[in-house]
Amino acid sequence: MYHKQLKPFPKDFLWSASTSAYQVEGAWNEDGKGPSTQDVFTPPEGTTDFKVTCDHYHHMEEDVRLFAEMGLKAYRFSIAWSRVIPEGRGKVNEKGIAFYNRLIDELLKYNIEPIVTMFHFDLPLTLAKEGGWSKRSIIEDYKNYARVLFENFGDRVKYWLTINEQNMMILHGGLIGTATATGLKDIYQQNHHMLLAQAEAMILCHEMLPDAKIGPAPNISNVYPASNKAEDCLAAENWTSIRNWLYLDAAVKGIYNPTAWAYLKENNATPDIEPGDMDILKAAKPDFIAFNYYNSTTVAAADPEAELKTDKFDKKKVVSEPGVYQAVENPNFAKTPFGWEIDPVGFRITLRQLYDRYHLPLIVTENGIGLYEELDADGKVHDDLRIQFYEAHIWEMQKAITDGVEVFGYSPWSAIDLVSTHEGFRKRYGFIYVNRDEFDLLDMRRVPKDSFYWYQQLIRGNQIPERTVNR
Ligand code: BGP
Numbered sequence: 001m002y003h004k005q006l007k008p009f010p011k012d013f014l015w016s017a018s019t020s021a022y023q024v025e026g027a028w029n030e031d032g033k034g035p036s037t038q039d040v041f042t043p044p045e046g047t048t049d050f051k052v053t054c055d056h057y058h059h060m061e062e063d064v065r066l067f068a069e070m071g072l073k074a075y076r077f078s079i080a081w082s083r084v085i086p087e088g089r090g091k092v093n094e095k096g097i098a099f100y101n102r103l104i105d106e107l108l109k110y111n112i113e114p115i116v117t118m119f120h121f122d123l124p125l126t127l128a129k130e131g132g133w134s135k136r137s138i139i140e141d142y143k144n145y146a147r148v149l150f151e152n153f154g155d156r157v158k159y160w161l162t163i164n165e166q167n168m169m170i171l172h173g174g175l176i177g178t179a180t181a182t183g184l185k186d187i188y189q190q191n192h193h194m195l196l197a198q199a200e201a202m203i204l205c206h207e208m209l210p211d212a213k214i215g216p217a218p219n220i221s222n223v224y225p226a227s228n229k230a231e232d233c234l235a236a237e238n239w240t241s242i243r244n245w246l247y248l249d250a251a252v253k254g255i256y257n258p259t260a261w262a263y264l265k266e267n268n269a270t271p272d273i274e275p276g277d278m279d280i281l282k283a284a285k286p287d288f289i290a291f292n293y294y295n296s297t298t299v300a301a302a303d304p305e306a307e308l309k310t311d312k313f314d315k316k317k318v319v320s321e322p323g324v325y326q327a328v329e330n331p332n333f334a335k336t337p338f339g340w341e342i343d344p345v346g347f348r349i350t351l352r353q354l355y356d357r358y359h360l361p362l363i364v365t366e367n368g369i370g371l372y373e374e375l376d377a378d379g380k381v382h383d384d385l386r387i388q389f390y391e392a393h394i395w396e397m398q399k400a401i402t403d404g405v406e407v408f409g410y411s412p413w414s415a416i417d418l419v420s421t422h423e424g425f426r427k428r429y430g431f432i433y434v435n436r437d438e439f440d441l442l443d444m445r446r447v448p449k450d451s452f453y454w455y456q457q458l459i460r461g462n463q464i465p466e467r468t469v470n471r
Pocket residue numbers: 020023164165168219292366370413419420421422423427
């Protein structure tokens with residue numbers, strides 16, 4: 001739909017930026033922090049680990065000062081479960097609590113709203129060794145962890161995100177270092193436990209913090225059929241249910257999506273559901289949906305007799321399931337230097353699909369472009385591609401708002417350069433450059449990129465700055 005005039009962004013729109021604890025903090029074994037699964041994850045050869053990253057733990061005040069200079073209205077970060085409760089359950093680490101207290105206070109000093117992800121890919125290793133999300137007792141562990149967070153930070157944190165990208169952990173856990181499953185049945189049992197843990201946290205949050213808001217944070221993307229053939233359209237429906245709605249139907253409506261359930265049945269992978277489980281899912285009501293969007297997906301029908309296919313670069317990533325869907329490239333899109341398709345219109349479509357389906361306010365908790373970058377001869381970083389990427393996506397978000405979608409915040413990835421899930425420090429996402437290489441830590445100097453000043457201007461004016469690029 002073409003609009004002659006776009007609605008302005010709401011006055012109190014949360015212009016934000018995102019990070020996650022294990023990708024940004026470093027200090028992996030300092031001040032009583034227990035190890036997490038990410039601390040023992042072996043990255044692909046030639047890729048750095050998460051032990052230091054951009055050392056935000058030791059640069060926190062300086063980083064927050066820069067976030068304030070950029071004009072951020074909010075900052076989305078995650079709390080490392082094993083920094084707060086080193087073994088995942090039991091003893092609380094006061095120094096961990098103290099760090100997040102300082103971070104939250106520092107943000108509030110500059111009127112930056114903290115948005116907290118409670119769990120972002122870094123399960124305490126002790127729990128993982130016991131079976132992690134496969135064990136039902138983890139629901140109680142997560143609930144107790146949630147209680148510790150609400151007790152300690154609930155007086156200042158109003159926005160809570162339960163679990164980052166649960167769907168990516170279930171679908172691509174090998175790639176992002178979270179997989180511990182022994183098969184499809186086990187992975188969907190883990191998924192069921194995560195859904196229950198999330199539901200318990202939402203219920204507890206509403207009991208303990210009546211003024212706070214809480215919601216899930218999956219990765220959602222719209223799925224195109226490769227052609228207008230009915231079979232391709234059906235494959236797109238299949239994949240949409242398995243990739244998107246399975247997670248949100250459970251989080252919002254407290255039900256298992258029927259198509260996804262049929263897929264699980266077909267694969268003998270339905271989770272064991274105990275009496276009362278579905279009541280817990282139903283009783284939990286999110287206040288909003290947070291979602292991460294990087295790109296769309298395109299799929300074709302997949303012959304039931306065909307073989308299951310994995311990604312040519314990553315054998316752990318399934319890209320085709322016989323009889324269900326087959327991922328294909330979409331020739332209509334340009335790609336990032338890391339091969340991710342760029343689809344801003346798909347972002348608008350995704351926003352609309354989510355709002356149409358669930359009628360809940362939305363916040364975008366990740367969106368961004370990974371680039372190879374270095375300091376230019378003038379000591380700066382001219383990241384015009386990133387500005388173009390954001391401009392195009394924010395423009396489409398404004399169109400979605402004009403379409404009637406309720407969006408209350410945008411938190412791109414990432415506030416500052418950090419370590420990517422599996423492609424190291426060379427894949428930079430930040431508004432702020434950090435002067436280190438893949439393995440050489442150099443001086444860790446912070447240098448605002450051109451996009452930093454562009455975003456600053458956007459936030460000040462609450463609108464996309466005028467530029468000469470062709471929209
Ligand atoms: C999301 C994760 C983030 C982040 C981002 C970019 O899936 O929530 O943790 O890293 O993707 O992905 P990558 O780091 O693989 O480029």
